[in-house]
Amino acid sequence: MSTDSWLGGAAAVATLTFDVDAESPVLAAGAHYAGHLMTMSHQSYGPDVGVPRILDMLDELGVPATFFVPGWVARHRPGLAASIVERGHEVAHHSYAHRAPTSMSDQEERDDFARAMDVFAAQGIEIQGHRAALWGARWQTPELVAEHGLRYDSSLMADDRPYRIATARGEIAELPVHWSLDDWEQYAFLPEPAIGTVIESPAKVLELWCAELDGMRHYGCLFNLCCHPFLSGRPGRLLALRRLVEHALEYGDVTFLRCRDVAAAALADPALTARALPEPPVYP
Numbered sequence: 001m002s003t004d005s006w007l008g009g010a011a012a013v014a015t016l017t018f019d020v021d022a023e024s025p026v027l028a029a030g031a032h033y034a035g036h037l038m039t040m041s042h043q044s045y046g047p048d049v050g051v052p053r054i055l056d057m058l059d060e061l062g063v064p065a066t067f068f069v070p071g072w073v074a075r076h077r078p079g080l081a082a083s084i085v086e087r088g089h090e091v092a093h094h095s096y097a098h099r100a101p102t103s104m105s106d107q108e109e110r111d112d113f114a115r116a117m118d119v120f121a122a123q124g125i126e127i128q129g130h131r132a133a134l135w136g137a138r139w140q141t142p143e144l145v146a147e148h149g150l151r152y153d154s155s156l157m158a159d160d161r162p163y164r165i166a167t168a169r170g171e172i173a174e175l176p177v178h179w180s181l182d183d184w185e186q187y188a189f190l191p192e193p194a195i196g197t198v199i200e201s202p203a204k205v206l207e208l209w210c211a212e213l214d215g216m217r218h219y220g221c222l223f224n225l226c227c228h229p230f231l232s233g234r235p236g237r238l239l240a241l242r243r244l245v246e247h248a249l250e251y252g253d254v255t256f257l258r259c260r261d262v263a264a265a266a267l268a269d270p271a272l273t274a275r276a277l278p279e280p281p282v283y284p
């Protein structure tokens with residue numbers, strides 16, 4: 001077992017994260033999709049059906065979670081963020097309009113970031129962390145996160161344990177993600193806009209995620225699972241997620257935390273030294 005203090009004596013730490021994208025990724029693909037009733041209903045299922053069902057499941061399992069909410073979604077559903085925080089979970093920043101930073105200019109990213117912060121401030125929701133839309137962070141994104149006084153980002157993949165990034169505006173923790181722990185690659189299917197073409201069996205997904213959890217217990221990692229309520233909120237998929245959590249709890253050595261609590265532990269762990277981002281590669 002690792003002696004790194006961020007693990008708190010656990011074999012692995014698990015963060016259940018739910019990206020409450022709702023209609024935002026579809027509208028970011030084209031504002032005219034607002035006129036597509038089926039598409040809008042497919043996306044609204046997330047906050048309207050998936051989130052309440054997920055909150056009830058988390059209560060029953062007694063585990064905390066983190067919900068990354070785009071500012072646009074929070075603004076259009078004014079009670080949503082508060083309803084999550086009231087249940088003991090964390091709400092974090094997930095852009096305003098769900099456009100990837102890599103698709104924006106520096107100024108556009110700054111404006112989008114600040115606009116989401118303003119929405120949460122107006123609703124009295126305290127924000128400590130950020131996840132880039134589509135995980136599409138730019139080299140400037142970590143500094144922007146630090147500039148707004150946030151403590152962590154969760155968009156990058158340079159490790160499978162938390163790490164610390166030194167920016168010109170201060171240090172943040174990175175809680176790394178990976179495509180193998182994202183339900184989008186397993187369940188996203190929509191013909192137009194084409195956000196995905198897969199509908200996998202929840203049994204296969206449960207097997208995949210349990211295998212990764214077992215490996216992460218062996219190596220002392222952060223099991224940072226990314227689910228979307230419009231995908232994983234569906235009945236059979238949510239049962240599989242419940243079984244995954246029960247499997248982890250049965251080990252007795254996997255700790256479930258909110259992302260902000262992992263970030264605080266990582267920033268306080270002397271074994272995790274701050275890394276400066278390398279220079280972006282120049283090619284050719």
Ligand code: ZN
Binds near residue numbers: 019020021094133134
């Ligand atoms: Zn998202």
